[in-house]
Amino acid sequence: MQKIKTALLSYGMSGKVFHAPFLAIHPGFELLGSWERSKKLIQEDYPEVRSYPTLEAVLDDDIDLVIVNTPVETHFEYAKKVLLAGKHAIVEKAFTTTVAEALELAALAKEKGLKLAVFQNRRWDSDFKTVQQVVSDQVLGEIVEAEFHFDRYNPNLSAKTHKETANSGAGILKDLGPHLIDQALSLFGLPQSVFADIRITRTHSLVDDYIDILLYYPDVRVRLKAGFFVREAIPSYVIHGKKGSFLKVRGDVQEDDLKLAKKPNLDTWGKEPKTKEGILHTEINNDVLIEKIPTLQGNYYDFFDGVYNSISNDTPEPVTAQDGVHVMQIIEAAIQSNNQKKVIDL
Structure with a gap:
């Protein structure tokens, strides 16, 4: 090799x-x-x-x-x-x-x-891979609405100076925002237009720390949210279709395990606890069902x-430069939308 x-x-x-x-x-x-x-x-x-x-x-x-x-x-x-x-x-x-x-x-x-x-x-997070599979299986029928969250409770400023100094790369829009945006685009493609609300909520913060972005598709609306004042988080992935819904908390364990210096592998790595399984409530062959969906294994190795x-x-690269261009298009449109307080067509 x-x-x-x-x-x-x-x-x-x-x-x-x-x-x-x-x-x-x-x-x-x-x-x-x-x-x-x-x-x-x-x-x-x-x-x-x-x-x-x-x-x-x-x-x-x-x-x-x-x-x-x-x-x-x-x-x-x-x-x-x-x-x-x-x-x-x-x-x-x-x-x-x-x-x-x-x-x-x-x-x-x-x-x-x-x-x-x-x-x-984050495309290889266990939670998102499971969401991706549910959407791919079409068990919800035609998707009409999706909402992705990357929420935390952390009112304190980061000790990393570059993250809290006003500069062209700082702020939650370019930190957590790319994760949410890339996941949305990998599922639904580029939207037709974008609306965004970008705020500063922490005391003494010089950079944006709250985003609420709405992506407009012909028949789907996708909302992306991130902030630092969510002490009691709601499900991080909420998908509604014409036949049913899927709700999933953020449960990927890889970052926490890596911070503890655990070594990745190809077998047991990236497996969430069963307590984090998502809930599927839908209708299949005229039967209404509510069940837990086993979470797929995540692994950044892929x-x-x-x-x-x-x-x-x-x-092709697993995430291409063109994918990166598309994420930046959404970020720029979000900034423009927030500044002008209007929907921006792509």
Whole structure:
């Protein structure tokens, strides 16, 4: 199996929790190291890898793939340098800060014949995979309404300065928003128009921390919400069709397990407790039924496996640059809608 030599552009929570553990267990990747600016931590976990002092040192090395997992406002600059250096790239969400930047990166990757994937790992959450399966099975009939939430209760500001300083990449719209938007688009495609309410609710916050986005489709309405003042959460996924409904709480265990330094695997990883199973209430063959739906297994490994196949076998990326462009189109439309207090056509 061809080894894809890979480097990270930071080894904070993103590199340590979401990327390195999966690169380490996938036989097709070789983790060479990470760019580390001040704290030198990666060799504590992976003694055999390198700590690069600069981005240039990364790009000058014999590396096939670079993961751009730095603050959002740096994504475009760093990803462009990576592509110009002839390396494949994975870029964290939000892909960029503007649609124009996203389009430029997509065009550059195509011109260079390189793979460019967006790290939308929440497509491989156990809860969303189950929602996806229920919709695919058409047990709800024609879908008329969906509502996705990414709610938390956390009135305190983040200790991460880049998340709380007013800049082009900060705020919940470009932090949690891309997860919700990407999930909605992967289920329903691009909407016709967008309406959004974006607010600041935490004391002393300088960045948006509440979003309510409505996506308009010809026959479906999709609402996406995220905020920090939800102490008692409602189901994170609510789907209503002409025959029935499906309700599912957010239950994916992967992030919590990764933060506890548990090692991912291909067998038992990403399995939710049965207490988090979703409720299906629908009508099938004239019989009304209410039942719990077993949750599918989640595994972010599948994203990295998709990237491996994309580079090795020239298949499409698991989340393409065009997918990233579409998410940025919704984000820009949401900002415009909030500023103008009106529906924005795409």
